[in-house]
Amino acid sequence: MNEGHLPIGRFARLCRLSVKQLRHYDELGLLTPAYVDPDTGYRYYRPGQARPAMLIGLLRSLDVPLPSIGRVLSGEADVLGGVRDRMEADLARRERNFAALERILSEGLPRPEVTIVREPARRVVVVRDTAPQERIGPVTSACVARLLAATGAPDGMLVGLFPLDMAEEVAVAVALETSGDVPGTSSDVLPGGLYASATHVGAYDQIPLTVHALLAWVGERGHTPLGPLREVYVSDPATTPQDRLVTHLMIKLDDLE
Amino acid sequence: MNEGHLPIGRFARLCRLSVKQLRHYDELGLLTPAYVDPDTGYRYYRPGQARPAMLIGLLRSLDVPLPSIGRVLSGEADVLGGVRDRMEADLARRERNFAALERILSEGLPRPEVTIVREPARRVVVVRDTAPQERIGPVTSACVARLLAATGAPDGMLVGLFPLDMAEEVAVAVALETSGDVPGTSSDVLPGGLYASATHVGAYDQIPLTVHALLAWVGERGHTPLGPLREVYVSDPATTPQDRLVTHLMIKLDDLE
């Protein structure tokens, strides 16, 4: 019984894990000691448990969550694929955040000029979709492509519409001003009225920076923004460098007194 | 007193924050309500507080920690620069982890062949430095450059020595086998004896994968690894593609019985 059984401290040194970690993994059922003394509660491990123990350490060092590691250890397939996908999305988000922070550091907080403009109601054709937050960019591009494919050449301003409260799934819409109906698309009317408007210069990824400044301006004056945010795409992203893209951001205001 | 004072829920909608968040920021002193009713404890905010509130929201959306945001709000300089540096290091680490996970997914867990070899004691010249974990790569390269600059052409095997327990600061050493003293470097002797050895093929970033496999092999047999890990650099990273780099990993064993 005592042959080759290691108490937790020795086993921890062998596997380069802490005693706390081993107890935690025992508690979660990831790595049960080969023998637990029923009187004292002492945990004893066999050297053969070093490989699964170190596998846990390896995967943890790669930021794989413990529940996923548990499923890997129990032989479930495709667990790591899912982890990989989540890590990839997380990585992309962090890269965007990092780029935004660098922009703030080099250019300061965006303080765009905000103006109040009176917009007429506009008759538009609309293409809609939904996307998780991190896929908004490509999904919007796809909507634009579908819209332009349906209408041919653009004959009016191209507008993106996004809800202000960013939930898990975001309803994305792209609208193009038009004079008549276009088959295969839904026609709609964007409401007119007073809008607060600011201009964003830079990559589409960093639009949230200017949106925040716009909404701060609106909030400071005690207005409540209404309805979806409008993004008027002024530049052609195919021919303009990312950091020169111009976008007008507009939000409808409630009663202006 | 009531002019333009908003209760917490209305202010939360205005700033696109949750009531919970606003209470939390109040508790931390990041954003104190303009007025708190001393009888009821009700918090009231002014529209002018929307800008700092939304700044908190913006920075949080970029993963800036709340304590750092607090220092930004109180006008401290260079806070975001520090945050940026930490984010950059974190991002690099996550990218390495992601690459390692992709390797595991495409090639499976590394299961290198492990052999026990008898090594002679080797007389070497050594260059030492210390580095935080995430800077081990470049610091090691710099040590190699210094070593080669001091010795001229390499006349023996090039070895990296790394402690097994990865602490905050890691002592890095690079050794080159030599027959005589070289001025300006320290001379040393690598101990001989029995070593467990495995071969890593791939980027230096992913050496930990094979190290884990090697140590698992050692641990499974009940041996305790001794002293620093040796990495014998077989390939020239200047002329070999990253995923073909060959490195021998060796660890001294205790008494083999």
Added chain:
DNA sequence: GCCGCACCCTCCCTCGGCGGGAGCCGTCAT
């Protein structure tokens, strides 16, 4: 047989940034 030391046990607190909910009270429009 006994001492001491290293080791082991369980239980609880801490960190960050909230979300969820219980249980209670305030505000405001009808």
Added chain:
DNA sequence: ATGACGGCTCCCGCCGAGGGAGGGTGCGGC
């Protein structure tokens, strides 16, 4: 006056540990 909200405080949970309190054990030396 009444009900529908909305506000308040307090506590728990998440994740993956680390830290420490307070107490029991294993083993070597005398």
